[in-house]
Amino acid sequence: MGGERKRRGIFPRFGVSEDVEREIEAHIALHVEELVGAGWDPRAAREEALRRFGDRDRIAAAAAAVTRRHHRAVGRMEMFDTLWQDIRYGVRTLVRSPTFALVAVLTLALGIGANTAIFSVVNGVLLRPLPFEDPDEIVWVTEVNTRGGPMAVAWPNFRDWMANLRSFSGLAAYGVLSTTALGGDEPVQARVGRVSHDYWSIFGVVPVRGRLTTPDDHHEDAAPVVVVSRSFWENELSGAEISGLSLEILGFRAPVVGVAEDPGFPGGGIDMWAPLELGGLSSSRTAHNWRVVGRMASGVSIGQARQEAISLTARLVQDEPGADPDFLATSVFVTPLQEAIVGDSRTPLLLLFGAAGLVLLVACTNLASTLLARGAARSRELAVRMSLGAAKGRILRQLLTEGLVIAGVGGTTGVLMAGGVMRGLRAAQAGTIPRLSEVTIDGWVLAYTAAVALTTAFLFGLLPALRLTRRDAGDALRVGSRGNAREGRAGVWRVLVGAEVAMAFVLLVATGLLVRSSRALLTEDIGAEVGDVSTAAVTLSLVKYASEYDQARWYDELISELEALPDVESAGVMSTLPVAGSLASGRLELDGDLERATTAGYVVASGGAFEALDIPLLRGRLFDERDTPESGHVAIVSQSFAETVWPGEDPIGHEVNGGGMDNFWEDRTFARVVGVVGDVRYRGLDIEARPTVYFAHSQRPFRLQWGASVVAESSLGDAARVVGGLRETIRRLDSDVPLRLETMRSRVIESIAERGFVMVLFGAFSLIALVLASVGIYGVVSYGVARRTREMGIRIALGADGGKVLGMVVGASMRMVFAGLALGLVAAYGLTRLLAGLLYEVSPTDPLTLVIVAVALAGTALLASWVPARAGTRVDPMVTMRAE
Amino acid sequence: MANPLELFKGTLDVLILKTLSRGSLHGYGISRWIRETTEEELNIEEGALYPALRRLETKGLVEAEWGVTDTSREAKFYSLTGEGRTELEAGLNHWHRYVRAMSRVLGSPAG
Numbered sequence: 001m002g003g004e005r006k007r008r009g010i011f012p013r014f015g016v017s018e019d020v021e022r023e024i025e026a027h028i029a030l031h032v033e034e035l036v037g038a039g040w041d042p043r044a045a046r047e048e049a050l051r052r053f054g055d056r057d058r059i060a061a062a063a064a065a066v067t068r069r070h071h072r073a074v075g076r077m078e079m080f081d082t083l084w085q086d087i088r089y090g091v092r093t094l095v096r097s098p099t100f101a102l103v104a105v106l107t108l109a110l111g112i113g114a115n116t117a118i119f120s121v122v123n124g125v126l127l128r129p130l131p132f133e134d135p136d137e138i139v140w141v142t143e144v145n146t147r148g149g150p151m152a153v154a155w156p157n158f159r160d161w162m163a164n165l166r167s168f169s170g171l172a173a174y175g176v177l178s179t180t181a182l183g184g185d186e187p188v189q190a191r192v193g194r195v196s197h198d199y200w201s202i203f204g205v206v207p208v209r210g211r212l213t214t215p216d217d218h219h220e221d222a223a224p225v226v227v228v229s230r231s232f233w234e235n236e237l238s239g240a241e242i243s244g245l246s247l248e249i250l251g252f253r254a255p256v257v258g259v260a261e262d263p264g265f266p267g268g269g270i271d272m273w274a275p276l277e278l279g280g281l282s283s284s285r286t287a288h289n290w291r292v293v294g295r296m297a298s299g300v301s302i303g304q305a306r307q308e309a310i311s312l313t314a315r316l317v318q319d320e321p322g323a324d325p326d327f328l329a330t331s332v333f334v335t336p337l338q339e340a341i342v343g344d345s346r347t348p349l350l351l352l353f354g355a356a357g358l359v360l361l362v363a364c365t366n367l368a369s370t371l372l373a374r375g376a377a378r379s380r381e382l383a384v385r386m387s388l389g390a391a392k393g394r395i396l397r398q399l400l401t402e403g404l405v406i407a408g409v410g411g412t413t414g415v416l417m418a419g420g421v422m423r424g425l426r427a428a429q430a431g432t433i434p435r436l437s438e439v440t441i442d443g444w445v446l447a448y449t450a451a452v453a454l455t456t457a458f459l460f461g462l463l464p465a466l467r468l469t470r471r472d473a474g475d476a477l478r479v480g481s482r483g484n485a486r487e488g489r490a491g492v493w494r495v496l497v498g499a500e501v502a503m504a505f506v507l508l509v510a511t512g513l514l515v516r517s518s519r520a521l522l523t524e525d526i527g528a529e530v531g532d533v534s535t536a537a538v539t540l541s542l543v544k545y546a547s548e549y550d551q552a553r554w555y556d557e558l559i560s561e562l563e564a565l566p567d568v569e570s571a572g573v574m575s576t577l578p579v580a581g582s583l584a585s586g587r588l589e590l591d592g593d594l595e596r597a598t599t600a601g602y603v604v605a606s607g608g609a610f611e612a613l614d615i616p617l618l619r620g621r622l623f624d625e626r627d628t629p630e631s632g633h634v635a636i637v638s639q640s641f642a643e644t645v646w647p648g649e650d651p652i653g654h655e656v657n658g659g660g661m662d663n664f665w666e667d668r669t670f671a672r673v674v675g676v677v678g679d680v681r682y683r684g685l686d687i688e689a690r691p692t693v694y695f696a697h698s699q700r701p702f703r704l705q706w707g708a709s710v711v712a713e714s715s716l717g718d719a720a721r722v723v724g725g726l727r728e729t730i731r732r733l734d735s736d737v738p739l740r741l742e743t744m745r746s747r748v749i750e751s752i753a754e755r756g757f758v759m760v761l762f763g764a765f766s767l768i769a770l771v772l773a774s775v776g777i778y779g780v781v782s783y784g785v786a787r788r789t790r791e792m793g794i795r796i797a798l799g800a801d802g803g804k805v806l807g808m809v810v811g812a813s814m815r816m817v818f819a820g821l822a823l824g825l826v827a828a829y830g831l832t833r834l835l836a837g838l839l840y841e842v843s844p845t846d847p848l849t850l851v852i853v854a855v856a857l858a859g860t861a862l863l864a865s866w867v868p869a870r871a872g873t874r875v876d877p878m879v880t881m882r883a884e
Numbered sequence: 885m886a887n888p889l890e891l892f893k894g895t896l897d898v899l900i901l902k903t904l905s906r907g908s909l910h911g912y913g914i915s916r917w918i919r920e921t922t923e924e925e926l927n928i929e930e931g932a933l934y935p936a937l938r939r940l941e942t943k944g945l946v947e948a949e950w951g952v953t954d955t956s957r958e959a960k961f962y963s964l965t966g967e968g969r970t971e972l973e974a975g976l977n978h979w980h981r982y983v984r985a986m987s988r989v990l991g992s993p994a995g
Binding site: 019020022023024026027029030031033034052053054055056059060062063065066067069070 | 929930931932959
C-alpha cells in the first residue's frame with residue numbers, strides 16, 4: 001500500500017534544504033494572500049506573516065535535520081540489509097553444494113595458510129624492529145680483513161675505540177662460549193656471555209635481583225663476578241637467594257652478584273654473563289677475538305661513525321710494527337644490527353615468501369576455474385533472476401559476496417593452520433633462522449592475512465562474476481536446460497589450468513634443485529667417514545684439572561677405556577670436528593725460518609681421532625704413545641698443506657710452529673712433521689678444505705681447555721650403539737662433566753639445517769601446488785566430459801572407437817598441460833637463478849631436474865585427465881542419449 | 885484578551901494528527917485551522933509546525949505530496965496514513981484519560 005508514494009516523500013526529487021525552503025515560502029505566501037484578501041497592505045501583510053512564522057532559519061534547519069537523519073538511518077539499514085541477504089544467500093548456496101564448498105575452502109586455506117605462516121616469519125624476522133629501545137641506534141662494528149670481509153675485533157683496537165670514538169654513546173665487546181658451569185644443581189654446559197661494561201646499557205638490561213657488573217668489575221685484576229640469566233637462575237639454581245651462591249666457570253669461582261633478563265642478544269639464549277676481562281686479554285692487534293656492538297650517539301649517521309672509526313683504526317695499526325700485516329684491520333664496517341643479525345636469512349625467506357605467493361596464485365586460479373564451472377551450471381539460475389529484473393550490479397555484488405564468504409572461511413581455517421605450522425617450525429628449527437623464536441601471529445600478520453583473503457576473493461570471484469553477468473539473459477535461457485556452454489569459456493578455463501601447471505612446474509623445479517643440492521652436499525666427500533661415529537662435547541673443569549697436561553692425561557684414560565669397550569672400534573679427542581663450521585687458523589712458521597711463514601688452519605688431536613674418523617693417512621705415521629710432553633714435538637699436515645708449502649718435496653721431517661695457539665708459539669718450539677693425511681672439510685659441507693696442521697694433544701693440549709670433542713667409532717658400523725658407552729665411561733671418569741652426545745651424522749645434517757628448512761618448505765609448497773593443479777585439471781576434464789556426454793554418445797553410437805574418444809578428450813587436456821609446461825619452462829629459466837645462492841653443485845637450469853619434473857608433472861596431469869575422461873566415456877551411449 | 889496558553893509538551897503532534905483527520909491539508913492550512921479552532925487561545929509559533937510534520941512523516945504517521953491550492957499556489961499537502969490514524973486514536977484516548985483524571989482532582993471547568 002502506498003509504498004511508491006511514501007518513497008517519493010522520503011526521497012524528494014530535489015534536495016532536502018530546497019524542499020524545506022519551498023515549503024516555508026509557500027506557507028508565507030498563503031498567509032500573505034489571506035491577509036491581503038482581508039484588506040491588509042501587502043508589505044505589512046508580509047511582515048505580519050514572517051513575524052507569526054517565527055525564526056525562519058532555525059526552523060528550516062531543524063526541519064531539514066529531521067529528514068536528513070532519517071535518510072541516513074534508512075540508507076544504512078538498506079545497505080546492511082542487502083549485505084546480510086547476500087551473505088545468507090552465499091552461505092545457503094555453499095551449503096547446498098558441500099563438496100564444492102569443502103574443496104574451495106580447503107584450497108584457499110592451504111594458500112592462505114602457507115602465506116600467513118611465511119609472512120609471520122618474514123614479519124618476525126625481517127620487518128619487526130629488534131626488541132630493544134631505539135633499535136635503529138644499535139650497530140654492529142667489525143674490522144675488515146685483507147680480503148675485504150668482516151673480521152672479529154682485536155682487544156687493543158676495541159679499547160682504543162672506546163677511549164676515542166665520539167660517534168658512539170656506547171660500545172661493547174662480547175664473546176659467547178659454551179663451557180662447563182659447576183655449582184648449580186647439576187654440572188651443566190652453560191652459554192657464557194663474556195661482555196664489556198657497556199653491554200648492559202646498550203641493550204637496556206636492568207637487574208631482576210642483585211646488581212649487574214660495575215666498571216670496577218671490568219679490570220683484568222678484578223675479583224671475578226657472574227650475573228646469571230633469569231631462566232638459568234630459575235632452572236639451575238632453583239631460584240634460590242643469590243647471596244652466598246657462586247659458580248665455577250672458565251677456571252674461576254665467581255660469586256653470583258645478580259640476576260638479569262636475557263635481552264635476546266646475542267641470540268640463542270645466554271645463561272650467564274661475566275666481565276670479558278676475566279682471564280686476561282691479548283694485547284695483540286692481530287688477535288681477533290671479540291664481536292662488537294655499539295649504540296650511535298644521537299644525530300650521528302652510520303657513515304660518519306664509520307669514517308671516524310676507519311681513520312682512528314688506520315692510525316692504530318700503523319703503530320704496530322711487529323704485527324703480521326695480513327692480520328691487521330684494513331678498514332671498519334658499521335652495520336645496523338638488524339641487518340647484521342638477519343644477514344643471510346633474508347634471501348631464503350624472501351624466496352619462500354615468493355613461493356608461498358605462487359601457491360596462493362595457484363589456489364586462486366583453481367578457485368576461479370571452479371567458480372567458472374559452477375557459473376556455467378548456474379548461468380540459467382542467474383539468467384532467470386536477471387530476466388526477472390534483478391540488477392546486474394546486484395548479481396555481481398552477490399557473486400563477489402559468495403567469494404568473500406569462501407575467503408572468510410578459508411582464511412580463518414588458513415590462519416589456524418598457520419598457527420599450527422608455526423608452532424611446529426619454532427620447535428623444529430630453533431636456532432636455524434635468527435629470531436625465529438620471536439615469531440608469532442600478531443596483529444600485523446592478521447591484517448596481512450585479511451588483506452590477502454580480500455584480494456584473493458576479488459581475484460577468483462571477479463572474473464567468473466564478470467563473465468556470468470556480461471551475457472544477456474535471453475541467451476542463456478534460449479540454450480535450454482544445459483545452461484550456456486560455449487567454447488569461449490572453456491578457452492579461458494584452459495588458460496587458467498595451463499597457468500596453474502606453469503606455476504606448479506616452477507615450484508617443483510625449485511624443490512628439485514634444492515633436493516639435488518642437499519643430496520650433493522650430504523654425499524659430499526668431506527675427507528672423513530662419519531657414518532659410524534658418535535661424539536661427545538666435553539669441557540673439563542679448569543679448577544679440578546689445573547694443568548692442561550692433567551686434562552690431556554684424563555683424555556688418554558678416557559680413550560683407552562673407550563677402546564676397551566666391545567662396541568668401540570677406535571676413539572680419540574680433537575679440538576674441532578669435521579663440518580663443525582669453523583676452524584681455528586693462524587700464522588704458521590716453517591722450518592725455523594722467520595721469513596717463510598704461511599696461514600693455515602690448525603687442530604689439536606690424538607692419533608685415535610684420525611682412525612675413528614677414517615681420515616686417510618697418506619704418508620708417515622699418526623700420533624701415538626711415543627709422543628709425550630717430553631719428547632720432541634710432532635705434527636701431521638694435510639695433503640693440501642704439504643702440496644702448497646713444500647711442493648714436490650717429502651714433507652716428512654720438515655718443521656712447523658703454529659699460530660698463536662699456545663705458549664709454544666712464543667717459545668718458538670717447532671714441531672717435526674711425521675705424517676700426511678687427507679684433507680678434511682671443517683668449515684662446512686659446502687666449503688673446500690683448508691690447508692691444515694695437526695698438533696698432538698699430548699704435547700700441546702692448551703686448546704682442549706676451551707672445549708674438546710671426543711669421537712668414538714662403532715665396530716658394528718652403527719654410531720648409535722656407542723652413544724651409551726660414551727656416556728657411561730665419561731660419567732664414570734668425571735661425574736661433573738656435562739654431556740652433549742650425538743652422532744656425527746646428525747651433526748652433518750644439522751650443519752645444513754637452514755637449507756633443510758628452505759627445502760622442506762619449498763617441498764610442501766610445490767606439493768600443494770601439484771595437488772591443486774591436478775584438481776584443476778580433473779575439474780576441467782570432468783566438466784568437459786559431462787558437457788559433451790551427448791556428443792560422445794552419438795560418436796560412439798555411430799561406431800567411433802571408445803578408445804579414440806577417450807584419447808581425444810585426454811589429448812585436448814594434455815595440450816593445455818603442455819602449453820603450461822612450456823610456459824613454466826620459460827618462467828623457471830627466469831626465476832630459478834634467484835635460488836643460485838642456495839644451490840650446491842647444481843645449475844639453476846639443471847636439465848636433469850627440468851626433465852624429471854616435466855615428466856612427473858605431465859604424468860600426474862595425464863592421470864588427472866584420464867580418470868574423469870574414462871569415467872565419462874564409459875557410460876552407455878543409449879543411456880546418455882535417452883537422458884536428453 | 886487573556887495571555888495565550890502555552891502548549892503542553894507532546895500535544896502538538898496530536899493536534900496535527902487531529903487536524904489532518906478531516907482530510908489532507910498544507911502546512912499553512914494546518915496552522916490556520918488550529919488558530920481558528922482554538923480561537924487563538926494557544927500560543928503556537930507557526931514555524932514549529934514544520935519540524936513536527938517532518939518527524940511525523942519519518943515515523944510514517946503522515947505522508948506528504950506537493951500539490952496545488954485552490955488559488956493555484958504550489959504547496960506541500962499532508963495526509964494521515966493508516967498508522968497515523970491509529971496513533972491519533974491512541975493519542976486522543978490518552979488525552980481524554982488525562983483530562984478526566986485532572987478534572988476529578990481540580991474540578992470541571994466552570995460554566
